[in-house]
Amino acid sequence: MSNYHIKHLEEYFQVYRKSVREPENFWEEIAEEHFLWRKKWDKVLTWDFTKPEVKWFEGAQLNITENCLDRHLTTRGDKTAILFEPNNPEEPAEAISYRQLYERVNQMANILKAQGIQKGDRVCIYLPMIPELAISLLACARIGAIHSVVFAGFSSTALSTRINDSDCKLVLTSDGSYRGDKTIDLKGIVDEALESCPGVQTVLVTKRTGSDIQMKKGRDLWLQPLLNEASTFCEAESMGAEDPLFILYTSGSTGMPKGMVHTIAGYMVYTAYTFKNAFQYREPDVYWCTADIGWITGHSYIVYGPLANGATTLLFEGVPHYPDFGRFWNIIEKHKVNQFYTAPTAIRALAKQGTEVLEQYDLSSLKVLGSVGEPINEEAWHWYNDNVGKGKSPIIDSWWQTETGGIMITPIPYVTPTKPTYATLPFPGIQPVLMDETGEELKGNQVEGRLCIKFPWPSIARTIWGNHKRYKDTYFSTFKNMYFTGDGALRDEVGYYRITGRVDDVIIVSGHNLGTAPIEDAINEHPAVAESAIVGYPHDIKGNALYGYVILKDFGATRDRDNLRKEINQIITEQIGPIAKLDKIQFTQGLPKTRSGKIMRRILRKIACKETNDLGDTSTLLNPDVVQEIINEAL
Numbered sequence: 001m002s003n004y005h006i007k008h009l010e011e012y013f014q015v016y017r018k019s020v021r022e023p024e025n026f027w028e029e030i031a032e033e034h035f036l037w038r039k040k041w042d043k044v045l046t047w048d049f050t051k052p053e054v055k056w057f058e059g060a061q062l063n064i065t066e067n068c069l070d071r072h073l074t075t076r077g078d079k080t081a082i083l084f085e086p087n088n089p090e091e092p093a094e095a096i097s098y099r100q101l102y103e104r105v106n107q108m109a110n111i112l113k114a115q116g117i118q119k120g121d122r123v124c125i126y127l128p129m130i131p132e133l134a135i136s137l138l139a140c141a142r143i144g145a146i147h148s149v150v151f152a153g154f155s156s157t158a159l160s161t162r163i164n165d166s167d168c169k170l171v172l173t174s175d176g177s178y179r180g181d182k183t184i185d186l187k188g189i190v191d192e193a194l195e196s197c198p199g200v201q202t203v204l205v206t207k208r209t210g211s212d213i214q215m216k217k218g219r220d221l222w223l224q225p226l227l228n229e230a231s232t233f234c235e236a237e238s239m240g241a242e243d244p245l246f247i248l249y250t251s252g253s254t255g256m257p258k259g260m261v262h263t264i265a266g267y268m269v270y271t272a273y274t275f276k277n278a279f280q281y282r283e284p285d286v287y288w289c290t291a292d293i294g295w296i297t298g299h300s301y302i303v304y305g306p307l308a309n310g311a312t313t314l315l316f317e318g319v320p321h322y323p324d325f326g327r328f329w330n331i332i333e334k335h336k337v338n339q340f341y342t343a344p345t346a347i348r349a350l351a352k353q354g355t356e357v358l359e360q361y362d363l364s365s366l367k368v369l370g371s372v373g374e375p376i377n378e379e380a381w382h383w384y385n386d387n388v389g390k391g392k393s394p395i396i397d398s399w400w401q402t403e404t405g406g407i408m409i410t411p412i413p414y415v416t417p418t419k420p421t422y423a424t425l426p427f428p429g430i431q432p433v434l435m436d437e438t439g440e441e442l443k444g445n446q447v448e449g450r451l452c453i454k455f456p457w458p459s460i461a462r463t464i465w466g467n468h469k470r471y472k473d474t475y476f477s478t479f480k481n482m483y484f485t486g487d488g489a490l491r492d493e494v495g496y497y498r499i500t501g502r503v504d505d506v507i508i509v510s511g512h513n514l515g516t517a518p519i520e521d522a523i524n525e526h527p528a529v530a531e532s533a534i535v536g537y538p539h540d541i542k543g544n545a546l547y548g549y550v551i552l553k554d555f556g557a558t559r560d561r562d563n564l565r566k567e568i569n570q571i572i573t574e575q576i577g578p579i580a581k582l583d584k585i586q587f588t589q590g591l592p593k594t595r596s597g598k599i600m601r602r603i604l605r606k607i608a609c610k611e612t613n614d615l616g617d618t619s620t621l622l623n624p625d626v627v628q629e630i631i632n633e634a635l
């Protein structure tokens with residue numbers, strides 16, 4: 001019997017010990033018993049973090065959609081796979097059964113094939129949170145195409161950069177998208193992006209808003225008529241365990257976003273196993289993750305993890321505040337949601353509304369509450385625990401990353417006692433370590449350092465698309481033989497982990513990772529700007545907000561400063577997207593720099609956080625006077 005479903009703490013410790021002592025046997029048993037393989041593996045694991053290279057289940061053949069769809073048809077054909085809740089609460093929800101989902105995926109797969117998409121080709125998906133989004137991912141996987149989902153809130157520039165980086169041949173999009181009371185012209189954004197994407201031959205357009213859009217002849221096709229004609233059977237491509245399943249871009253501390261590559265078998269095994277345990281999913285539970293499929297959380301815990309377990313997964317198109325701040329609670333009541341997985345930024349925004357709205361709804365179906373994306377502060381944790389969970393639904397504060405593919409450190413609900421703001425214990429198979437700045441491991445408890453993982457797990461990203469060197473430099477070069485997460489963490493007296501936040505130049509705003517470099521590059525494009533530096537500072541709702549220090553080419557010139565601020569944010573919106581806009585912009589004559597010319601962000605961060613009493617060592621500064629000037633003018 002493999003340890004697929006952990007039910008009490010003693011069992012967790014047993015399973016964990018086994019996963020560390022005999023990792024290969026441990027994962028092999030899980031893979032063997034709970035998944036459908038066309039051919040079994042020759043070798044469970046090959047790894048070398050110095051190259052770096054990781055391979056799981058090498059030699060195996062499978063198709064992930066046979067695991068997520070086909071194998072459920074006999075026992076769960078009529079069970080709801082995806083429960084779609086539209087943006088507008090007046091529009092009826094749609095329950096898509098496993099059989100219907102299977103058929104729709106097969107149809108879409110046939111359309112992609114008819115457009116010439118073959119195994120290994122990259123397909124860009126730029127769609128709102130509608131069923132076609134999940135269907136598109138699975139359709140690519142069915143025929144072995146590699147999907148690259150770009151969050152539909154990104155700008156045309158961000159979209160074209162991602163399309164070109166991985167040479168996508170085809171784009172799937174919609175005429176428009178709904179977001180609360182707004183309609184967004186998605187197709188217009190795609191058209192603009194494609195002006196600089198010569199490699200895209202086809203655009204398939206789903207009708208959602210009925211907006212009047214331009215269809216480019218010879219390139220753009222409406223999906224619906226093609227779907228009506230398409231066969232509901234498409235033979236699943238036989239895929240190698242280590243063939244890529246998808247590329248998903250995440251911000252780095254420098255320049256280009258990183259196209260993280262995940263491969264099929266390990267990702268499937270790990271996301272399915274973590275989904276089952278981290279949410280204690282039992283049929284016929286209704287599970288809801290509020291993330292967008294454009295982020296890793298949506299890939300792993302709206303689509304692949306739940307469907308591999310035959311679960312019912314809710315897909316919500318809208319936003320928490322439309323038509324009012326009761327929407328999440330309304331959906332939980334309406335669909336009797338059992339597991340609810342959301343982000344601290346959403347919890348804080350909802351907590352700000354008080355409890356009156358929430359009390360109008362019956363939330364008694366809830367059994368498990370989840371949090372992901374950034375550290376959850378103590379206040380938000382208690383509000384979530386006391387008011388949403390009424391003190392009886394454990395909160396799983398789950399720490400993980402785009403790069404890790406699945407949940408890494410989390411309480412297992414009803415198994416691990418929770419502790420506010422602590423992600424608690426590693427998942428079976430995960431071996432976290434804390435390192436000090438000199439590269440020594442901090443052993444024992446009550447220590448704080450940089451969080452690394454010292455042994456591979458099945459869903460670790462295998463490379464950065466087209467740039468293995470950057471993959472090595474970013475994750476495997478800071479500490480010898482370790483995967484470095486970029487996060488800081490502490491381990492308390494009982495061995496529980498608390499994630500303290502990023503230790504690099506990535507800032508997490510409303511749960512979105514933003515690299516400082518691309519935002520600064522955007523600001524510097526403004527003709528009046530000479531140089532800029534951005535830092536994060538604490539924000540009630542967003543967790544962090546962005547504070548920009550901007551040097552103008554001609555500081556004395558009489559210009560309307562507010563107008564300038566608007567123009568700068570406009571450029572950021574165009575280049576990256578509205579999520580990267582700055583909350584505060586301070587114009588300054590200089591930035592604190594070291595003698596080697598590096599901006600001392602540490603000081604800027606302290607000023608933005610209004611912690612100017614102790615600025616630490618400023619002796620290496622080239623221009624110490626500028627610090628006082630910046631403090632005097634701080635916003």
Ligand code: 6R9
Binds near residue numbers: 371375401499501
């Ligand atoms: C899944 C996801 C990854 C970064 C990660 C960390 C932060 C995520 C967290 C958390 C504290 C948690 N993060 N979960 N910090 N507690 N429970 O969010 O992936 O978008 O790649 O972000 O998010 O800083 O390094 P991704």
